[in-house]
Amino acid sequence: MDLKAEILGEHSRRQMLKVADFVGSNEERFAELMRLFLSGEYRVVQRSAWAVAKIVEREPKLIAPYFSRLVVLLEDGTAHPAAHRNILRLLQTAPIPAKYEGRLYDICLSKIDDPAAATAVRAFAIEVAARIANGEPDLLAEIRLVTTRHLKDAKAAIRSKARNVLKIVEEN
Template identity: 40%
Template sequence: MNLEEVILKEHSKKQCDKIVQWVGSNQEKFNELFHLFLNGEYRLTQRAAWPLSYCVIKHPGFMRNNYRELLSNLNKPNLHDSIKRNTIRLLQAVDILDNMKGWLWKFALNI
């Protein structure tokens, strides 16, 4: 599957579910989605955010080594609200490291 093409093809719940099912419990597939979420062009990152959040809700362990990149992403200028919203959604499903809680609270207060 060309994940980038699938994400850009259609923005719907059906497409989101298709991507989540494709990722399943596979960390490597999740990492591919996470990479597109962080590094893709504007529309790609927006659309990748939705299935990314559902993948983490189903498999919180996917974020084990990705917290810093995820939270650093929130500092990007002109970040679309869908990215912020889905990032906060997925953070509800994971244990947040103690040393990141203060920073996350400061960010949340500035949204």
């Protein structure tokens, strides 16, 4: 299968699942998909991002070799919003190496506080930041402050994530 041609051929859930099923747990195929995702080609990045997130949901270990590049991409303000959204989506469940936690936490806080960021990006950032903060009282207090600040004027997805995170914070 020509991954690039498949990705550019149609933008649908069915097509994304076709690509994700083809890649499966195959490291070489995943490497090719990641090469496309990290290529910087606007449409290719946009379309491959969804498949990357779906594959990592199924096979979290596949993302480990690409972590440093994903963090750099999250910091890139010119990257396609789909890239940020899907990286944060996969970070909700994928194992996060300890050496990236601090940097990712800071990135997430800046995304949460950015009113220009897409709603899904901000909502996923809340979840990832809370996941990193779990068990750290100072970070949990900071998450409470940041999420509370955005509850009043936020869209439903952000309010929902914020409420869920606030429940977790209160339990800890």
